[in-house]
Amino acid sequence: MNDKENIKEIFLAGVDRVLGYNAVKNFLDNKKISGNLNLVSIGKAGSSMAVAALEHSNIEIKSGLVITKRDHLEEDLKKYDNVICLESDHPTPTLTSLECGTELINFINSKDDHDEFLFLISGGGSSLVELLVEGFTLKDLMILTNALLSRGYNINDINAVRKHFSQIKGGKLASFIKNRKTTVLTISDVPFDDPKIIASGPLSYDDTKISLEKYEDDIIDKLNSVDPVNCPEIYNFSNIRTHVIAKLDDAKKACEIKGKKLTYKTFVHENFIEGDVNTLVKYFSEYLDGCEKGLHIWGGESSVNLPEKPGRGGRNQQLALLMAEKIQNKDILFLSAGTDGTDGPTNDAGGLVDGNTINLGRKYNLDHKTYLKNADSGNYLEKSKSLITTGPTGTNVMDLILAIKK
DSSP states (O other): OOHHHHHHHHHHHHHHHTOHHHHHHHHHHHSOOOSEEEEEEESTTHHHHHHHHHHOTTOEEEEEEEEEETTOOOGGGGGOTTEEEEEEOOSSOOHHHHHHHHHHHHHHHTSOTTOEEEEEEOTTHHHHOOOBOTTOOHHHHHHHHHHHHHBTOOHHHHHHHHHHTBSSTTTTTHHHHTTOOEEEEEEOOSGGGOTTTGGGOTTSOOOOOOOGGGSOHHHHHHHTTSOOOOOOOGGGGTTEEEEEEEOHHHHHHHHHHHHHHTTOOEEEEEEEEEEEHHHHHHHHHHHHHHSOSEEEEEEEEEEOBOOSSOOSOOHHHHHHHHHHHHTTTSSEEEEEEETTSOBTTBSOOEEEEETTHHHHHHHTTOOHHHHHHTTOHHHHHHHTTOEEOOOOOSOOOOEEEEEEEO
8 A cells, every 4th residue: 555545544543443332342341330221322423332332241221312413323223122313413503402402301310210321422412412501592502602613712612611501511411310320431532531521521520610711702791691500519420430431542542553564653742732723734844844754643633713604624624735735745644634534514534635735736726725715625625635534433532633754
């Protein structure tokens, strides 16, 4: 294989290591969880994680509720008549998100006082499932979410606001569990793998106070417009055990192993990649100009500020096209892609560019600067055959950024 095929294989090796199915199976293989459990699986990896639990011989699933992103539902789930499967919307919540919130509460409330739960939680849950506080409407939520996503706030700051308007986020779902024994297996899509932040931490005790100084005036006005529901007292979490079963570092390690098998000198960078893509492109281009030859591996989650009417693309595609400009005519490949198989509102994971991407675009009369200005990087990358498209992967541990310098 050539370098372009190799870098794709390295990315896929990272994804495979943290697949929802694999992560749940590995945990259940090595941990003794027994009994008849009620399954709740929420998030972009919700379908893949649920299949692993349903197939595993160490546990018995009495009943189940799976809520995942549209078009992420796996065929294998349809054979279980004791499992309710729902598809919801991401990254902006809709009426379906509220309906799924109601279904979740009804499912929990329908169980006996001595029933036990197995929760499988992955990224995306913040948008897929919601139960709003009194006085805050779906329209309010949609406007607020779009504002947060388009202005470059990081996931911590976005989820802090979401918790404020929710009756289930920020540990508040524990008030419905009512001290019933609950095991939570979660895949981390957040920095430092904090369960309080993953899917806005519905079953993690959270006494964090929101920092208003981080937000613009219109968002602060929204925050002040309602009385939030408080997280239950910490004793309400005494029967809840949470385990992080897959994370970004696992994916990076798998990329390293694959890279070495393909005989690349491999460098794993510990710094977490975050911030605006226009700032990050300066970091990556300067680093790659001066670094050693070989495979370089980073992970994190960038952000992008969007124009009023953005085109096709997401943060990874925008970063890839920005990098294509920086590495023009250089012997460097650069890949940035989401481990969940999606990038922003698109069905592509990201982009893979090299020193010839801009030259190739010129052959098709493409002006990359115009595409960047319009946040339409996805269309440029498609026309220059530079998109990474995997389809839904069954996991979500943020983004992998890979470079090969020859």
